[in-house]
Amino acid sequence: NYDTSNGRFTAPVAGKYFFWAYIIYNDTGATTQSVHWKKNGSRVIDMHFCSNGGQWDGATYAGTLDMAASDYMTFNHSACACHGGSWSHIGGWLLH
Numbered sequence: 001n002y003d004t005s006n007g008r009f010t011a012p013v014a015g016k017y018f019f020w021a022y023i024i025y026n027d028t029g030a031t032t033q034s035v036h037w038k039k040n041g042s043r044v045i046d047m048h049f050c051s052n053g054g055q056w057d058g059a060t061y062a063g064t065l066d067m068a069a070s071d072y073m074t075f076n077h078s079a080c081a082c083h084g085g086s087w088s089h090i091g092g093w094l095l096h
Contacts, residue, residue, distance in 0.1 A: 007074050009092055011067040019092040020062040021047065021075065038074045039065065064095065 002009045011017060023035060037045035047061040067073075075090050 008072040009074075010072045011069055011094075013094065014068045015066070016064050016095045017067050017073075017092050018062070018064050018095050019045070019073065019090075020060070021090045022058065022060050023047075024056055024058050035059070035061065036076055037065075038076070039067070040071055041074075 001012050019037060021035060021037075035047040036043050044065060045061070045063055047059060065073075073092065
């Protein structure tokens, strides 16, 4: 139920969903970075981590969230350089 054209996961049914993210990131300075999960456009989960300054590092988040049918989740990050392709991943599924 993930739409690659708009970056949304839409819940097909109401229930508790498990979401996770693994991000490989880099930044040119030692700063705090943020990754945000948004439910229906509002931030519901924030993941904060510190950059080493010019080095690649990784961060992981996992959690559960109640969703109604047709609720949607999006995932975005602050201005850090997040590595795409097969290096960074997000996912989610219905628990019950």
